[in-house]
Amino acid sequence: VVEVFKKQFGDSWGPRLQYILVNTIATALDAQGTTLLAVTRMLVDNSYRKFILKQVNDPILYKFWTEEFAQMSQNPRLLAEAVAPIQNKVGRFISSAVTWNIIGQVKSTIDLREIMDNRKILLVNLAQGRLGEETAALLGGMIITRLQATAMERVDMPESERKDFFLYVDEFQNFATESFAKILSEARKYHLSLTMTNQYIDQLPLTVRQAIFGNVGTLGSFVVSQSDASILEKEFAPVVSSDDLVSLDSHAMYVKLCIDGMTSIPFSAKSLPVRYQKFDCKQEIIEKSREKYGMDRAVIEEKIQKWSDQTYSEKGNRSVPINEEPRSTERREYIKPVEKKVEPRIEPKKEEVKKEEPKVDVKKEEEKKKYTIKI
Template structure:
């Protein structure tokens, strides 16, 4: 069917999606712009025609010059839209595809439009984490993670990559604490977190490290959320009527990653819509948010979008397969918000349980038997007309629209979006690498803006220190004075460590005095080493088995490692070690020599 811009009943713009089929009638109908502000809800089994319906609505919105965002967890709907972008809207398209390994759109969930939204951002992120990680969630995990997010939000240009670092890197943590403005959050990190015993702290943060670390360990995701500055401005794209296509395909980036990233984007759109409060209502431009399989992203805060978005001209069109997807064991908030706030309701064929639930919405016109036997591309609906919901009636949806104007090719759309909103993978990875190696922020920005590869020689205005890579021996310079005994890596070795190709070196912390003391203690125990073997290179014990083990590169047992550190067995150093058998060792006599 050819698509042309039409009017319906007035001069107001409308979109068309079906024809009546009651008693042989065949009239085209749709929704006016004002009625779409009451939102649209679509439900139906897979394969019944939901995606085709959404496709037609999106194509019309794009052709009408409207602002559109499509969030698709499968990717097929968004990819079908890529071939339907008119040439006239070439500069408006933003294609967000995390699976693109060469160019990455930057999206920093911690980037604040205004400091007053800090707690809303934190609350939104916590709602997402609570939903996605419900099976492993705990009150302690929530307590720590919420304080971590609030702490990072007080420091400009932080990203989600800062969460695991804040928990484990004391130097970085002190820097963040120094920027804290919230006394309650600061009290947590100074008076509580820092006072925890190491064992308790490690147990407390382990679940957060596992979950957040798993999310950030995927380079495709890390290169998107790890950029300190977003390359997309959601507030502006809504006000300027851009086309924002979000392809968070589960099959390409993983189910949890898809749900997390999609939910974060929707939360960002919600906050950007709320920013419109400073724009007079009559000047707020309608923006249409399409969310397919929206149960994947529907947190409790999503319910507030349905109830509050209308005043901000954020109009939702949500679709999914069955009602049970909207409830959890402890909450029906999302389901109640949908059926309490949606104006237009469309139903394709549903299962028996859903038909029973929806019966109250569609009786007496349609029965449960009618609902479960509805043919494909046939719908029962309640249509919003001039602000009033109609009685239920039946209709048949339209075949895919064809544009009357020249469309861009998919390649043109992708390349144009890459050029305008993407950054090269190398640039993004250089920025993240620089951040992780504590390079000065101004030098990170300079290297990023110029496209220069960030290496240890990038920084040019500060004192340089010549070093050799502790791993490969490459000569280089760094903008900080290396600490004695602390390994320093070149960029290539650091990347290999990140990818897991090589293991990092342990910092040799034994001084010459400690080495001498260690040798004396071990000698008293009857264990002698060749010259230079303890704490340094060369030589080895005079015991054949241990010598072979050291040559093979195997790590010595814990007991031997304790001895090498200068403590011998735990029984010889009260209060030292941390051996599980410490209590027993203290009661033993001097250990027998080998």
């Protein structure tokens, strides 16, 4: 993520700015229920920063805020010089209505690992005319970085079970950060195949340019300028010269293929005409996708607005959110409930019935004694 911002900062980028931004983004990721929207707020809202620090488990991050940043805050001029570029660039990015709703969600509804492992299709429209140049570049860079991380997560899967995933990036110079070079060098073993297109070589950073020519298997070139032709000539030599590359007709190209790990001899080819077919299902697919993966925009904006309006005390405690009735803080007297005495149930006494002893006939008893034999 830092590399994505670094590309957009340009000349204002420096070691101190990078150090602050790295720690701020890492803190936002470490705290629970936090998004990138918290980056700019942590830098200027002392109470909110204290609230976030209560959730941080990383001792290095905690030390940065409580010692280094706290010391920097004692010098307003120094703090302004360090924080202003971040507030300017990052703030302009997250204030966009499009990015606000995307990066303002704690959890993504799209599982890139599931898409990659099951060969699903993900289309991302990053047209600069709709999003703006900076917003399109930052969002595209974040998506590509996330795809790179997802591909590397497949290390827990045997290589034989990793399904090929194909990533197509048009005008990729807009998203070509230095970390993009790492994708090119390690993508093959994670079965991530890249197809990248751009207009001229000077659009690319030197590190990315070197990674491309050092790792790509298949290279194709339509008609190019003389400066690009002098660079590409080395890739197509000795079959194709720079003069051949600058004199190509429309739709004509030179191609160098990688077949079973072996580089083929460069050859000329011509692209097929584009065939457009109408299936009349575009809107239906969009609606189904929104129904399954999308969230109500009004619900998202309401949550973000509540977060934005939330205030915190000097100690970093969350105060009562707006539009929520305050809870009474008065101590309520505890009234012990009256215990009902339950009298034991008295069983009625049973009347004792005296058994009458049988009457004894005295005369008969005496007669029996006369005939009793004593043994």
